[in-house]
Amino acid sequence: KAGVxxxxxxxxxxxxxxxxxxxxxxxxxxxxxxxxQTPGQGLQFLFEYFSETQRNKGNFPGRFSGRQFSNxxxxxxxxxxxxxxxxxxxCASSFASGGSQRSFGPGTRLTVL
Amino acid sequence: KNEVEQSPQNLTAQEGEFxxxxxxxxxxxxxxxxxxxxxxxxIVSLFMLSSGKKKHGRLIATINIxxxxxxxxxxxxxxxxxxxxxxxxxxxxxxxxxxxxGTSLTVIP
Numbered sequence: 001k002a003g004v005x006x007x008x009x010x011x012x013x014x015x016x017x018x019x020x021x022x023x024x025x026x027x028x029x030x031x032x033x034x035x036x037q038t039p040g041q042g043l044q045f046l047f048e049y050f051s052e053t054q055r056n057k058g059n060f061p062g063r064f065s066g067r068q069f070s071n072x073x074x075x076x077x078x079x080x081x082x083x084x085x086x087x088x089x090x091c092a093s094s095f096a097s098g099g100s101q102r103s104f105g106p107g108t109r110l111t112v113l
Numbered sequence: 114k115n116e117v118e119q120s121p122q123n124l125t126a127q128e129g130e131f132x133x134x135x136x137x138x139x140x141x142x143x144x145x146x147x148x149x150x151x152x153x154x155x156i157v158s159l160f161m162l163s164s165g166k167k168k169h170g171r172l173i174a175t176i177n178i179x180x181x182x183x184x185x186x187x188x189x190x191x192x193x194x195x196x197x198x199x200x201x202x203x204x205x206x207x208x209x210x211x212x213x214x215g216t217s218l219t220v221i222p
Contacts, residue, residue, distance in 0.1 A: 043199065045209065045211070045212070055208075058210075092156075101158055102146070104155070104156040104157070106154065107154045107155070109154070
């Protein structure tokens with residue numbers, strides 16, 4: 001069974017631009033969650049989608065948004081990029097939302113110049 | 114305020130040693146997760162538990178709900194166990210997900 005895939009794996013953008021990251025979950029998983037990892041803040045929860053609906057949201061500004069499609073694939077968008085948005089963005093999938101065991105993707109490393 | 118606290122922050126062990134990593138949390142949880150992250154970023158979910166104890170190979174995870182504490186044990190440690198181990202909790206109904214700061218483990222041959 002294929003694992004969670006994320007594209008692109010690496011991305012370089014400049015301040016003020018926007019970026020869209022993609023996550024394809026394990027087949028049969030309906031929940032996709034997104035996380036940001038930085039050296040200073042560690043891992044932080046961004047949001048979780050289940051059946052195309054945002055179920056949970058972390059403490060991030062509105063520049064961070066996401067959506068989920070009917071095939072459970074999810075995208076995350078960051079608008080008006082700031083230097084501090086440079087991070088590893090991870091997504092994870094699970095059968096259900098909430099406390100289910102997650103399978104993580106390899107991450108997208110975003111660098112904002 | 115950190116909802117999840119881990120200790121120690123760094124740990125160096127000799128190959129073969131028994132290792133314990135501790136995690137304390139301050140919120141009501143639906144589940145606690147132990148994750149492993151190797152250099153390069155990939156994260157593997159080791160355990161998800163809401164009560165008692167789970168074992169997988171040389172890894173054992175325990176949780177005490179009343180004390181809001183969990184431990185991850187590695188028996189007969191090996192250099193390939195060198196990684197960052199992260200404790201995370203799903204809060205209550207699962208509306209939030211909080212991470213500890215991680216424990217960086219180095220196992221020396």
